[in-house]
Amino acid sequence: MSTRLLVIADPVAGFKIHKDSTYAMLREANKRGWELWITLADDMRVQNGMVQTAAQRLTFTATQEYKHWFELAEPQHLALKDFSAVLMRKDPPFDQQYLYATHLLTLAEAQGARVFNPGQTLRDYNEKLAILKHPQFTAPTLVTQRAADIRAFLAEHGDVILKPLDGMGGMGIFRIRPDDANIGSIIEMLTANETATIMAQRYLPAIKDGDKRVLIIDGKPVDWCLARIPKAGETRGNLAAGGTGVARPLTAKDREIAETLGPQLAAKGLFLVGLDVIGENVTEINVTSPTCFQEITDQSGIDVAALFIDALERKLS
Structure with a gap:
């Protein structure tokens, strides 16, 4: 029986496939013959006590062109527990509707669904406030x-x-x-x-050298990070704010931080985490929909999506 993967995400028609990390995950899972399904958080529901969603089977097309890389079948109402794995990849903001979605995920987990990252950890790890749990690495x-x-x-x-x-x-x-x-x-x-x-x-003046995204997959750091360099006249390094992404090997301090926090975060059930590191300080712990897979892969040669799916396969086995 093939692995059935359900991805909860924003509408796939809006994916920027040259850089979207969720797209990279789907593409790698497709290479391995996984059965792919997609849904919106808005489409989750509880009926007769069971957490379900209006899921659509996703298949890759031969063209691989922007907005034409996929086909979606008609929606089917399916229980989350009937999938091999459920990936929660909806982007923030973490608003009231997102909070409700995490509660439905927790209920689905109690019914047997395997959710990454789990609903409880999404609630416990606000991406900004979570750094307060690790004061030794914060400004x-x-x-x-x-x-x-x-x-x-x-x-x-x-x-x-x-x-x-x-x-x-x-x-x-x-x-x-x-x-x-x-x-x-x-x-x-x-x-x-x-x-x-x-x-x-x-x-932190070290922002001039980049706001580094350090990815942790099932407790272990990816060997390269993405330093997001602010554009001229900007304080923010975020790619969405015009920053330039430069892949770099982890520094000794990056690795110390990642190898210290990784096992702790994994023990809490966090399968995929994106640490934001400026200089020697963690400024955010991203758990809702960590990105930068493709940028790191394109510049380093490390296939981050393959590392992610490898780890997910180990988890499911």
């Missing part, structure tokens, strides 16, 4: 919704980054310094007038 950090706290942190450190707790791709990230004329407005906007909790971190 000075503040979490608050109070303007006075942020101003005091800025006065202490002189140059800080402010970020929301639910974004992705660098959205809503600001760098502020004491002479910034817009401090008040930025704080008001990010905290929604002190009703939303945000994070402040001391600015």
Whole structure:
């Protein structure tokens, strides 16, 4: 019996196949003869106590052209437990609907589904707040919704980054310094007038050398990372914000961080993790839909998708 893989993702028609990591996973699984199914988180439901979804069989076409690389069959309502593996690959933001989806995943796991990453760990590991579990690798950090706290942190450190707790791709990230004329407005906007909790971190000058994405698969680091270099005039290295991705071998410090955190994260059930490392500090622990597979593969020769599917096969066996 072939391996039946269900991927919960955003609509496949929107995949940028030259760089999409979920596409790379699907392509590698297809090479191995896996049966591929795709669904949206919005299409999950509980009926007669069973977690189901409107899943569509996905097949690769011969053309491999953008937006024409796949064909989808008519939807079928199937139980999540009836698949060999379920990959949760929906992009953030981690909003209320995403939270509900994780609860359905947890219920499906209790019914026998094998979900990667599991619903409980997605809830436990907010991508920004999770670094607080590992203070030995973090820069000075503040979490608050109070303007006075942020101003005091800025006065202490002189140059800080402010970020929301639910974004992705660098959205809503600001760098502020004491002479910034817009401090008040930025704080008001990010905290929604002190009703939303945000994070402040001391600015790390090492960002000029890149915000490194270090991938961990089932507790073990990939040997190369992707350093995302900010474009001129930018603080953010995110590729979505115009950064340039440069693959590099892990430094000794990168490897120390990854080999320390990897087994701990795997023990919590996190199968795929993307650490964001600036200099010698972890700034985020990405667990919802870590990316950069193809960029690392294209520049290093390491087939990250193959490593991922290898590890998934071991897990399923």
